Amino acid sequence: MKLTSAMIKEEAKELGIDVIGIGNIERYKNAPELMSPKTYFPDAKSVVVIAMRIPRGSYRGIEEGTHWHNYSFYAYNKLNTLFRPRLTYEMACFIEDHGWEAVPHYPSVPERSPAHSPVAEGKVPRDVSCSIRLLGVGAGVGEMGHSKVFLTKEFGPRVRLGSIFTDAELEPDPIVEPYSICNKCGKCVIDCPGNAIPPVKDEDKKITVEIGGKKIQWGDVHMGRCTLTHHGLNNTISPFLKNDFPNLEFDATSSDVTEEEAYRLTYPLGLGTWGSNFYEENGGSIIKYYKYILNHCGYFALCGAKGCIRACMDSLEKSKRIENRFQNKFYRKKAWNIPIEREGEKVGVINPFREEGLDKLYPGIRDGEQEKSKF
Numbered sequence: 001m002k003l004t005s006a007m008i009k010e011e012a013k014e015l016g017i018d019v020i021g022i023g024n025i026e027r028y029k030n031a032p033e034l035m036s037p038k039t040y041f042p043d044a045k046s047v048v049v050i051a052m053r054i055p056r057g058s059y060r061g062i063e064e065g066t067h068w069h070n071y072s073f074y075a076y077n078k079l080n081t082l083f084r085p086r087l088t089y090e091m092a093c094f095i096e097d098h099g100w101e102a103v104p105h106y107p108s109v110p111e112r113s114p115a116h117s118p119v120a121e122g123k124v125p126r127d128v129s130c131s132i133r134l135l136g137v138g139a140g141v142g143e144m145g146h147s148k149v150f151l152t153k154e155f156g157p158r159v160r161l162g163s164i165f166t167d168a169e170l171e172p173d174p175i176v177e178p179y180s181i182c183n184k185c186g187k188c189v190i191d192c193p194g195n196a197i198p199p200v201k202d203e204d205k206k207i208t209v210e211i212g213g214k215k216i217q218w219g220d221v222h223m224g225r226c227t228l229t230h231h232g233l234n235n236t237i238s239p240f241l242k243n244d245f246p247n248l249e250f251d252a253t254s255s256d257v258t259e260e261e262a263y264r265l266t267y268p269l270g271l272g273t274w275g276s277n278f279y280e281e282n283g284g285s286i287i288k289y290y291k292y293i294l295n296h297c298g299y300f301a302l303c304g305a306k307g308c309i310r311a312c313m314d315s316l317e318k319s320k321r322i323e324n325r326f327q328n329k330f331y332r333k334k335a336w337n338i339p340i341e342r343e344g345e346k347v348g349v350i351n352p353f354r355e356e357g358l359d360k361l362y363p364g365i366r367d368g369e370q371e372k373s374k375f
């Protein structure tokens with residue numbers, strides 16, 4: 001049955017897909033075997049990529065320092081696991097209604113996938129996982145920003161991507177000319193609280209690949225520092241960490257942990273409990289908010305992409321390099337910041353659980369205790 005790119009784009013409009021692009025399979029011929037759509041679906045002729053916007057307002061609570069879980073819920077978990085995949089699924093069904101196979105690609109993260117052995121001799125291991133952002137580049141949906149975040153000319157960095165491989169031969173869209181959206185302004189580098197994005201001018205810290213004859217480059221982001229910060233092990237961006245670990249002087253910005261190590265630290269910390277915390281009502285969580293947000297939102301994006309999305313979108317809006325613009329500017333007041341230093345020298349009994357608990361249960365019983373404990 002006849003299926004054209006124009007028909008797919010018409011359907012995308014009907015479905016409410018924000019951005020769509022199509023690439024021919026030849027553009028991905030240099031992809032490593034375990035990241036190639038051809039390994040996934042050897043008869044694939046085209047790659048369809050969709051982008052759904054992150055509402056700018058989903059950053060407002062974190063920007064104000066007044067509300068966190070909205071961003072994790074709408075802009076991460078539900079956008080990545082419900083809103084966007086539903087449309088990828090609908091589009092795959094539309095393609096198959098026309099008699100062409102459509103593989104909706106689960107956007108796993110290759111570097112976080114475990115290694116397996118092949119199902120049979122001569123097969124590649126069953127660990128194929130394509131880079132969703134590079135699929136998007138090859139489909140002409142947008143480009144890689146210096147920050148490694150995908151940028152579209154419609155919404156800049158405020159997008160989540162989905163992709164479909166099909167054996168239908170479709171008219172491809174042109175690849176977006178590299179650096180036609182990102183102008184290397186460096187705002188992402190300056191505002192990244194994890195010190196994870198390398199300086200724009202540091203040529204040694206650039207990743208380069210070739211897609212469809214174009215040289216595609218981005219900064220070699222320190223994923224360990226980003227993961228620590230993003231998942232709240234950075235006192236400068238997390239009032240919750242600061243509240244429950246006020247004396248922690250851990251500096252994520254100079255850490256050299258790997259991404260995997262950072263995950264192994266931050267998730268157990270987020271979900272962790274401690275028995276001596278028996279005065280707390282929240283099941284003994286060592287950081288009360290982290291367990292709450294993980295349980296309620298399925299994710300915890302504590303940094304709120306301060307550099308790689310918020311600063312970037314502001315820069316792109318101001319320089320009019322993206323189309324989705326607003327009546328009012330994004331930054332409306334001076335950014336809040338939490339100092340990394342501990343709160344001051346403590347004297348006497350320094351177990352806040354004991355202190356708070358006793359104060360709550362027996363008001364007044366500790367009067368003068370701090371002074372006496374100096375002797």
Ligand code: SF4
Nearest residue numbers: 145182185186188312
């Ligand atoms: S802030 Fe955005 S536009 Fe500026 S260098 Fe970073 S990725 Fe590029």
Ligand code: SF4
Nearest residue numbers: 192194226303307308
């Ligand atoms: S998520 Fe936060 S820490 Fe990670 S690169 Fe973006 S701004 Fe930096």
